[in-house]
Amino acid sequence: MTSRSLPLSTNVGAIISSPATTIAAPAVVPTIAVRLDRNNYMLWRALTLTNFSGASLHGHLDGTTAAPSKTLTEGGGADARVVDNPDYHRWWTQDQKVLGLLLSSMTEDIVCQLLGCPTAAAAWSAVQSMFGAQNRAGVQHMKRQIQALKKQDMTAGEYMQKVKALADAMATAGSPLSDDDIIDYMLIGSG
Incomplete structure (x- = not known):
């Protein structure tokens, strides 16, 4: 079926x-x-x-x-x-x-x-x-993805969209990130 x-x-x-x-x-x-x-x-x-x-x-x-x-x-x-x-x-x-x-x-x-x-x-x-x-395994995987995400050759808008998409997925999985954490990930990955 x-x-x-x-x-x-x-x-x-x-x-x-x-x-x-x-x-x-x-x-x-x-x-x-x-x-x-x-x-x-x-x-x-x-x-x-x-x-x-x-x-x-x-x-x-x-x-x-x-x-x-x-x-x-x-x-x-x-x-x-x-x-x-x-x-x-x-x-x-x-x-x-x-x-x-x-x-x-x-x-x-x-x-x-x-x-x-x-x-x-x-x-x-x-x-x-x-x-x-x-x-729980999915949340850990998404957390590692957001921590490892780097801006590299993406535009700032594309990079922020990817971080936001991962943060939204984590929230949907019941493990939301604080706004401060999201900003920290964006700053760390953009450098």
């Missing part, structure tokens, strides 16, 4: 819960423009976070939208009984929709490694673990 993006736009009911008023409001999750493969983790991550955050569903990825208790106790004393919690069912249904959208934005070889993940947060964490070391 190719790594083309698959349409993921769908209505996903956002849960706003309180025991008396539980409202399901449709939230549209835009299509994730790329499918995660072995070479595009940072791009895929940025697009995925933006899409799910825009639909107020990022809490299912980072675990901050915690699962309510599976059961409730109704009544008191001898009449107390344990019943299924409808808020848990709504949360679980929502989480499974998020998990499905997340998995469908990946290539098959990556999805196969995540099939045992019961929640969206578990899948998100597993993907971060899978690609974290690769990302």
Whole structure:
């Protein structure tokens, strides 16, 4: 199968819960423009976070939208009984929709490694673990590139563009450089 993006736009009911008023409001999750493969983790991550955050569903990825208790106790004393919690069912249904959208934005070889993940947060964490070391190695490689970059026969504008492109790539990878560091690299490499 190719790594083309698959349409993921769908209505996903956002849960706003309180025991008396539980409202399901449709939230549209835009299509994730790329499918995660072995070479595009940072791009895929940025697009995925933006899409799910825009639909107020990022809490299912980072675990901050915690699962309510599976059961409730109704009544008191001898009449107390344990019943299924409808808020848990709504949360679980929502989480499974998020998990499905997340998995469908990946290539098959990556999805196969995540099939045992019961929640969206578990899948998100597993993907971060899978690609974290690769990302750290990429950041180190970019750091060495920016340190070794010399102006040589480039124009000042071309040289600054290359430094900025590397600095932007590092920021996208989660390791931004300060403005002072970027200026230092430009000054050192231009001499």
